[in-house]
Amino acid sequence: MKLNTNSNVYTFVYMTIVVIIVAVLLALANQALKPRQDANILLDKQKQILGALKVDFSQADPAEVYYTLVQDTLKYGEAEVYVANLNGAVKYVLPLSGKGLWGGIGGYLALDEDKNTIYGVNFNHESETPGLGAKIVDMPFRAQFEGKHIRNAEGQVVSVAVLKAGTRAEGQEQVDAISGATITSTGVSTMLNEELVNNYKEFLEITNDKLQITNEEEVEL
Amino acid sequence: MISQKTKETLLGPLNANNPVVVQILGICSALAVTVQLKPALVMGIAVTIIVAMANVIVSLIRNTIPMRVRIIVQLVVVAALVTLVSEILKAFAYDVAMQLSVYLGLIITNCILMGRLEAFAMTNNAWDSFLDGLGNGLGYAIILVIVAFVRELFGSGQLLGFQIIPESFYAAGYENCGMMLMPAMALILVGCVIWVHRSINDKEAK
Numbered sequence: 225m226k227l228n229t230n231s232n233v234y235t236f237v238y239m240t241i242v243v244i245i246v247a248v249l250l251a252l253a254n255q256a257l258k259p260r261q262d263a264n265i266l267l268d269k270q271k272q273i274l275g276a277l278k279v280d281f282s283q284a285d286p287a288e289v290y291y292t293l294v295q296d297t298l299k300y301g302e303a304e305v306y307v308a309n310l311n312g313a314v315k316y317v318l319p320l321s322g323k324g325l326w327g328g329i330g331g332y333l334a335l336d337e338d339k340n341t342i343y344g345v346n347f348n349h350e351s352e353t354p355g356l357g358a359k360i361v362d363m364p365f366r367a368q369f370e371g372k373h374i375r376n377a378e379g380q381v382v383s384v385a386v387l388k389a390g391t392r393a394e395g396q397e398q399v400d401a402i403s404g405a406t407i408t409s410t411g412v413s414t415m416l417n418e419e420l421v422n423n424y425k426e427f428l429e430i431t432n433d434k435l436q437i438t439n440e441e442e443v444e445l
Numbered sequence: 446m447i448s449q450k451t452k453e454t455l456l457g458p459l460n461a462n463n464p465v466v467v468q469i470l471g472i473c474s475a476l477a478v479t480v481q482l483k484p485a486l487v488m489g490i491a492v493t494i495i496v497a498m499a500n501v502i503v504s505l506i507r508n509t510i511p512m513r514v515r516i517i518v519q520l521v522v523v524a525a526l527v528t529l530v531s532e533i534l535k536a537f538a539y540d541v542a543m544q545l546s547v548y549l550g551l552i553i554t555n556c557i558l559m560g561r562l563e564a565f566a567m568t569n570n571a572w573d574s575f576l577d578g579l580g581n582g583l584g585y586a587i588i589l590v591i592v593a594f595v596r597e598l599f600g601s602g603q604l605l606g607f608q609i610i611p612e613s614f615y616a617a618g619y620e621n622c623g624m625m626l627m628p629a630m631a632l633i634l635v636g637c638v639i640w641v642h643r644s645i646n647d648k649e650a651k
Contacts, residue, residue, distance in 0.1 A: 235511040242518060246525040253529055257536040263541035351547065355600060355626030356481060404623070 242313040258269050270294075273317050276346035277331035279310055308334070315343050318424055322415025325407040326350040329360065329415060335374070339428050342384070345369040347412065359407030368399035374420055374428075385421045386413035452536030455576040460582035463645065465588040466639045470556040473540075475589055477548050485593030491549065495526045496558055501539050502526075503566040504574035510567075517623040519562045520553070527552045535647025556583055571643045592634045600625030 228234060237432040270290040274281050281289045294317070296307035306317040314337045321330040327350035334343040347360040359365055369384060376382045376395050386409045389400045401409030418430065464470045478488045493534075502522050503510075510518050531549045534542040542549065552558070563583050566574040597603055599622045602610035610619065624630050 229509065230513065235514055238509065238511055239514060241516070242521055246521055250525060253532050255534050260536035261532070261539075264535065266533055268539060268543075354624070355623065401607075405645050 267355050270347050272348060273308075273332050276334040277315060277318055278334075278344040285424070295389055300424070301345060303427060305427050313337065316427075318419065318427075320419045322359075322387070322411055322414050323419065324349050324352045324411040325405075326353070329408070331360075331412075331415070333369075333416070333419075334433050335427050340375045342369045342372045342374065349408070350410060352408050353405065356402065357392060357405040358401050359405065360412055364404060365399075372397045372399065372434065381420050381425070383413075383417040385408070386416075412430050450538065451573070451576060454573055455580045458577070460584075461644075463584045463588065463642070464557045464560070464581050465585055465635065466642045468557075469559070470560055471585055471637065472632075474548055474551060474555055475585075475592065477636060478545060478597075478629045479589055479593040479596055479631050479634075480600065480626055481544075481597045481603075482593045484541065484548075485589040486586075487538075487541050488545060488548065488552075489582070489589045490547075491530055492552055492555060492557070492585055493579060493582025495523065495530060495552055496561055496582040497575050499523050499526055499558060500561055500566040500574035500578035501571050503562050504569060504571045507567050511555065514558070515567065516563070519559060523558050523562070526555050551584040557581055588635065588638060591638060592631055595634055596625045596631065600630075 229238075244409040250370065258268060261416050264436050267287060271281065274286060274290055277293065279289060279293065293310060294306050294308045298305040298307060304319060307321075308315045316335045316337075316339065318329070318335065319332045320333055323329065329347065329349045329352065331345060331347035333345050335341065345366050347366065349358060351358065352358045372384045374381055374383055374397075380398040385396050385424055386401050387398045388406075388409075389395055389403075392398070394427060401413075458464055462468070465472065465475060474488065478484045492520075499519070499522050500509050503519055506518075527550065528542075529553075531542065533534075534549065561578060566578045569577070594604070597605075598609060602608060
């Protein structure tokens, strides 16, 4: 007997079976691959933090380098700060996130112990234009930030502005924007300002002496 | 050994019946992932694998598929395969998966896939469908690689991330062509490929 493949019942049952098979297959694949994917995401984050700290990890296992350098994480509500020990000097690494032209942008900002001087910075993006906005991940752009100060002369946190070459920022230090990528550059500027002035307010306001005490308390606990 | 028809099924899409330059399918992703050679290569390979596998699966179940919902069944097969490939890439080639970002998921909407499933796999046996998928995937990949080669070489002076154009050229005043990095240039390049392809094939036809 030939099955009527055009009947409503057949169509309904057929689709149900197909969808169940596919769903089970994808769920299994997701379960099986999840640990590896999570490991990749973590490793990517560690590599980016090492990038902000300007550590060369091409010759070694990045995860190992990471765990020897970054030993402590400070939490201020939502904000997290990674504390790295680089050849005896303390560096703070602040995760950043903001908006670019096509999608999210993010990054890691490494500050010196004075919570003022930028030691290094690393940016990432989801889908900025290759060759234009995507250049924020490249060294020429990132290197500009090194040695800049996020505070003004009075010690207030004012962030660093990303501006078109030739224009001057009032009361804060600045770096050159990427020509042809105005919106991405403005996005970086806004992200830095938003994160430093608002989200990391608590962390940046605490003086180093107080920070030391909270650390010791944490150790005792 | 290999019959004329088999040969035609596999090799036809590489040249005379190329999905991109003759049928003008899959243009959108060809514009998006061809700024650099590496993502173009991975995209080409991913599409080839997915078209071939989807073709085989749909061909195997073609007699059971209810005609009224066949497009939906095809779509489910393609979507499942694309999701699988993207999960595998995320687990084993994270950098590449990040680079392809949304375009990997958008393979689902690549017209080449639905076109081949509807036009070939629904009416042919599994082996021929496999060859057809392989041929069309490779035909797509070739165009992607040609466009990406030109764009990366002249747009950033590199190939696969290695510097090709020497520093001395830049010192002498050579500059990378910023236009190459814009999606519009990919369209113009695809147009050039079509032009060259047509002029060669038209001569042969005469």
